[in-house]
Amino acid sequence: MTSSKRFTPNLMDPFLRNGKSMILAYDQGLEHGPSADFDNRNIDPAFIVDIASRGGFNGIALQKGVAERYYDGKVPLIVKVNGKSALVKGEPISKQTCSVEYALSLGAKAVGYTIYLGSAHEAEMFAEFGRIQEEAHERGLAAITWVYPRGGAIANDTAKDVVAYAARAALELGADAAKIKYTGDTQSFSWATKAAGKTKVFMSGGPKAATDDAFLSQVRGAIDAGATGIAVGRNVWQHSEPLKMADLLKQVVFENLQVAAAPKPSS
Numbered sequence: 001m002t003s004s005k006r007f008t009p010n011l012m013d014p015f016l017r018n019g020k021s022m023i024l025a026y027d028q029g030l031e032h033g034p035s036a037d038f039d040n041r042n043i044d045p046a047f048i049v050d051i052a053s054r055g056g057f058n059g060i061a062l063q064k065g066v067a068e069r070y071y072d073g074k075v076p077l078i079v080k081v082n083g084k085s086a087l088v089k090g091e092p093i094s095k096q097t098c099s100v101e102y103a104l105s106l107g108a109k110a111v112g113y114t115i116y117l118g119s120a121h122e123a124e125m126f127a128e129f130g131r132i133q134e135e136a137h138e139r140g141l142a143a144i145t146w147v148y149p150r151g152g153a154i155a156n157d158t159a160k161d162v163v164a165y166a167a168r169a170a171l172e173l174g175a176d177a178a179k180i181k182y183t184g185d186t187q188s189f190s191w192a193t194k195a196a197g198k199t200k201v202f203m204s205g206g207p208k209a210a211t212d213d214a215f216l217s218q219v220r221g222a223i224d225a226g227a228t229g230i231a232v233g234r235n236v237w238q239h240s241e242p243l244k245m246a247d248l249l250k251q252v253v254f255e256n257l258q259v260a261a262a263p264k265p266s267s
């Protein structure tokens with residue numbers, strides 16, 4: 001099977017190690033606000049940038065203001081090129097905050113763009129992502145989309161069919177990778193990884209899980225379902241020992257660690 005000359009299968013290579021990947025996400029300061037997610041340690045972007053390199057992450061996702069001031073070049077960069085605050089209510093929409101050209105000038109190897117699938121405003125985000133994807137590819141950058149089903153039309157954003165729809169939307173819209181929520185089990189998440197086709201699937205983390213094993217078993221389930229990896233934030237940098245959590249994640253993602261065997265860091 002051949003692909004068109006327009007498809008460059010290796011744009012995600014900077015973020016892969018043996019075909020797998022762990023990306024650290026830190027755009028929550030804009031998406032949720034500092035008081036929702038941060039404490040005195042992780043409110044400092046330098047703390048997170050340090051975790052990314054010392055924790056062996058294969059990428060870090062930042063908004064442009066944080067990237068401009070704190071990115072140290074040690075880990076491949078994804079610049080989020082849209083964003084919104086948690087203050088606006090109603091049908092969600094997230095618009096462009098940074099050009100592809102500017103992301104490239106910051107050292108990005110990929111741009112990230114959130115689409116609220118099912119929102120009354122999805123058409124605007126589809127169109128904007130379409131332009132960004134084409135420009136990113138022209139400039140040799142990967143286009144990664146966070147596809148989050150949301151709005152009045154969505155009853156359950158982690159239902160099997162809804163998550164598979166998110167994965168498929170990413171493929172149809174030309175994303176190199178899709179960051180999607182976990183469905184809760186390997187079998188149902190497998191449908192999403194199938195739906196994504198050649199678009200690589202990354203599991204999104206969500207709020208910090210009650211126990212380390214609870215989170216690690218989600219990661220195990222996603223990898224077993226065919227995901228390329230994870231793109232997570234709070235479960236790492238809200239952890240009392242982020243580097244120990246990073247080490248456990250590496251073992252699950254790259255070394256096939258079964259979660260029952262995972263040593264537990266104190267949390």
Ligand code: FBP
Nearest residue numbers: 025027028031205206207232233234
């Ligand atoms: P987490 O692992 O902390 O959930 O981060 C993943 C992420 O996609 C962030 O990149 C983004 O800021 C946030 O989740 C969006 O969260 P929400 O689902 O509340 O919009």
